[in-house]
Amino acid sequence: MNKILLHQINKLRKVTGIGIMDCKKALEKTDGNIENAISFLKKIGKKISINHSSSEMKEGAIISTVNSDYSFGTIIGISCETDFLSKSDIFLNFLSVLSKKSILYLSKNNFLMGLYNDNTSIKEMIDQKISVAKENIELKIFERLESPFVVDYTHNNRISVLVGFSKKVDLFYAKDVAMQIAAMNPISIDRKDFPNFLIKKEIEIIKNQLETEKKFFDSKSKNIMEKIIKGKLDKFISENTVLNQKFIKNNKITVREYLNKFDKKLKINNFKRISI
Structure with a gap:
């Protein structure tokens, strides 16, 4: 071993x-x-x-932003060596400037080669910051999401979310969904897009737990076993799908029920959640 x-x-x-x-x-x-x-x-x-969406960054900060017509957004993250630098105004202000520029680019490599100002590329500016801060600073995260309507949410520069909706929606409600995803860290939007390999693995885990808890069933109790497995599996999927999660601002309803209150035709197309 x-x-x-x-x-x-x-x-x-x-x-x-x-x-x-x-x-x-x-x-x-x-x-x-x-x-x-x-x-x-x-x-x-x-x-x-x-934590389904953690990054490999040890120290640093992340931030999200969307373009002016809310049709796409980005999440970027820059790493450093110390917690002190990651929380400094200089570091976070630099991240904020980079974030505003990031929406002009489609990929991490294009972004690094893009212009920070008339004479300096993004990569060159990061190198300059390294020489000033005396720490290794690197662009670690560049994520982009497109949809008919995209909103973003960042919590303490440690969690960033982008959510794509099927059509324009009131920002207040849209931000609520982004906050939900930040807080509850779902795996997928709904049951139909939940990864099948995770379902198989969870069934195996549930069966093992039942045996560990000494809950053995004879051949006549097969239906009971199946009902217990189904109940636990349904709970697992509900807790890890956005639309079926309990709404964080009112746990008496689901996110689906919250959205249906003002538009039953509204759909969540996609989302990205990154945390450090």
Whole structure:
């Protein structure tokens, strides 16, 4: 068995929110494989909150923005070496300027080669900031999303969201959905686009949990077993799909019910959520 390193444990902790010793044990049991370690933790009944969209940035900041007619938006993130720099006004102001320029470009490479001012490219300006700050600074994240109507939301420069709607919608309601996605970190929009491989893996985990809890069923109780599995699976999918999640501002209704209150034909086309 390979030795489990501290950075592997910290990565699993960041993704799951589970304690150090449990993460270490899970990694030891799965030979350091993060995905298998997550499955192991769930199988032994640990309640985890998976961060489905985390970046590889250790220190830095991210931000989202949309263009003037709300037809597309970007999320960009720049990394640095210290928490102190990532929270400084100079660093965040530079990120804000880059964000406004990012909507002119389609890809990370095009953006880096684009002009920061008349004589300096984005990449050259980042290099200049490195020489001033005495820290390595790098453009780590560049995401773009298009739709008939796009809104953005950024929380403390640690979580950024873009949401694409099927048509124009009141910004107040649209921002509520973006905040929902930031807070609840869904996997997909609805049940029909939920990844099938995750469903299969969750069924395996549920079955293992039932056995671990000593809930054995004889052949006459097969229907009971199937109902328990279906109920747990339905809950898992509902908690991880935007439209079926409980609305964070009113947990008596779902996000779907919230949107239907003012437009039953409105659809969420796509979304991006990045966190550090």
